[in-house]
Amino acid sequence: MKPVKKGQNVELKIEKLAFGGRGVARINGYVLFINDVVPGQTVTARVIKTRSSFAEAKLIDVKEKSDIETNPRCKYFYHCGGCKHQNIKYDAQLEILRAQVGDVYRRVGNIDGIPIENVLASPKTFRYRNKMEFAFSNRRWKIGSEDDESLDFALGLRAPNNYYKAIDINDCLIAPEESGIILKVVKDFCLSEGLEAYDPKSHKGLLRHLVVRKGYKTNEIMVNLIINTKDKSWIDTFEKLARKLAESIANLKSFILSFYTGLAGIADFEEYYVLLGKDFIEEKIFDLTFRISPRSFFQTNSLMVETLYQKAIELGELKAKDVVWDLYCGTGSISLCVARHVSRVYGFEIVKEAIIDAKTNAEVNKISNVEFIECNLDRFFRTNKSFLKEVPHPDVLILDPPRAGMHPKLVTDVAKISPRKIVYISCNPATQARDIKALIEHGEYTVGKIQPVDMFPHTPHVEVITTLSKKL
Structure with a gap:
């Protein structure tokens, strides 16, 4: 017999994080999985789903903090879901990852x-990613007491478990340090031009993705704006954006305008045009130089x-x-x-x-x-x-x-x-x-x-x- 029922509130001691980041707790040997927790915490949670061998629960509050817990630096941490371990001390993160690899094997x-x-x-544990994909959305994920203005426009990161909405952000702490300026310039330009964000339900709207890439050893930036059209007349409009970005980002070496009309919600393209600079940036590994084009895979x-x-x-x-x-x-x-x-x-x-x-x-x-x-x-x-x-x-x-x-x-x-x-x-x-x-x-x-x-x-x-x- 299962020791918990759906809708029941329970007090749990978090034992560890399973592969993927969910917390693990037990009641009489029965496993409960819970998100947004840290090993060592004592929490109150509500059971939301039960199975024969495990249950899933939702965090209500933290009754006792963990020794490995720390304050997250990112103001979007409790909304984004990207950096799930940012509230855990880095040394402890490494031990958690090591244990998870052993468990998976x-x-x-x-x-x-x-x-x-x-x-x-x-x-470096911040500003380490050399590629970041930001999403446009015509459904902004409202955070806390944000006002209701421009809820039909967001440029940022997808909301957790919600493909249709995006969190409107002004920076990402694991992205290249130029990202904050790029996001502001692009967002201000698109709003001033009255450009619509893409709607993944109706497949209407122009703006789909903004991809920022950086060569850390060469200090070269590539910006790839992906739009929902094949109409080349848009090139003139976005050449103005490329020039504005170049005024703000001295190391911008490539601005790409990409066309993608497919239904998949991915940062892909069918064709692209170089509006500024070249169609690649360079990065170095050891003493070797590597060219990175818009579709190139490169370790992040x-x-x-x-x-x-x-x-x-x-x-x-x-x-x-x-x-x-x-x-x-x-x-x-x-x-x-x-x-x-x-x-x-x-x-x-x-x-x-x-x-x-x-x-x-x-x-x-x-x-x-x-x-x-x-x-x-x-x-x-x-x-x-x-x-x-x-x-x-x-x-x-x-x-x-x-x-x-x-x-x-x-x-x-x-x-x-x-x-x-x-x-x-x-x-x-x-x-x-x-x-x-x-x-x-x-x-x-x-x-x-x-x-x-x-x-x-x-x-x-x-x-x-x-x-x-x-x-x-």
């Missing part, structure tokens, strides 16, 4: 007995990417004569950083623009022992068997897939390719543990190191490098 991967290394800390924490890649290179135990295959290579950042340590690198990626950038990055950095291949990894190695005979067999294989992880058939392909060592980098420990479990079940590999890296301070997200070696 046990539950999802059935991997136990392998120690989880201490999380590598970020040198420039300050930690060298730590991430250096650790991956170290754990890969690369040798001068090694051949490395880099699957999901993106713009070639890992491939090119690895190239100086090995004989040859092959990078594989499905996004055409990323491959173009990768090849350009190789040329810019005068690296000739790298080859980039545009392909769909879900089927490439089965439909292009001749490729496996034409190129050198990999000694080390690097994986850095998107959050969804690897296609099951690619897992089988990798096991058949059978490199000496696999270095798996992921921003989603759950799908990573799933894939690693499948690789182990093929019978040839054992897990070596599991190294978390904090690329996303104050959030429930964590990057993990895990190595697998062939059994002797």
Whole structure:
């Protein structure tokens, strides 16, 4: 029998945070999940949903604070939901992430007995993101005693669990420091011009997304404004905005106007036009220069990417004569950083623009022992068997897939390719543990190191490098 009922108020002691950021408490062994809490707190909560093995509850008030609790710096913390851990001391955040990785590996991967290394800390916990996607909305999420003016216009971040509304913000503390000025200039311009924010229900309205990117080592800013049209006559209007931004942001090197008329609520585009500067900015990793175009994937924490890649290179135990295959290579950042340590690198990626950038990055950095291949990894190695005979067999294989992880058939392909060592980098420990479990079940590999890296301070997200070696 369940010890709680829906609608019941209960007093709970928060034991820990589960993967994803929800608090965990128990009543007679029965688990309750609750948002917006800190381990060590005693809280009053209302049960909102019950299941046979767990319940969900909503925080009413905090009766006793936690020793690891701290005051959040962001004034939107209690409304935004992006930096869920900002009210937890940073050292404690790292321990929480480490425990969560271990828990996920046990539950999802059935991997136990392998120690989880201490999380590598970020040198900056604010102003670390090199890319920030802001959303326009014609439904502003009202905060507290805000007045009712302009409730039909917001530029900021999506409200938690509400795709249709956005919180109108004047800055974000994990975004580039120029973001506050950019938000103000763009917002003032759009309101003065009478431009309407996009309505995701009716799919009307012009303004969709504002994407800010920054090269931290080069101090270059790109602004990409995405609008809901294919009408090129809007270019004249937004050229005025580009000039206004350039007057306020001295390091603005690129202003892009992108057109997207699709129904998906993503910061994507079908075509784009350069209204100021060039269609890329540059960033440096180690002593290498990388071009970042509007659609390029690049690790979001420039300050930690060298730590991430250096650790991956170290754990890969690369040798001068090694051949490395880099699957999901993106713009070639890992491939090119690895190239100086090995004989040859092959990078594989499905996004055409990323491959173009990768090849350009190789040329810019005068690296000739790298080859980039545009392909769909879900089927490439089965439909292009001749490729496996034409190129050198990999000694080390690097994986850095998107959050969804690897296609099951690619897992089988990798096991058949059978490199000496696999270095798996992921921003989603759950799908990573799933894939690693499948690789182990093929019978040839054992897990070596599991190294978390904090690329996303104050959030429930964590990057993990895990190595697998062939059994002797």
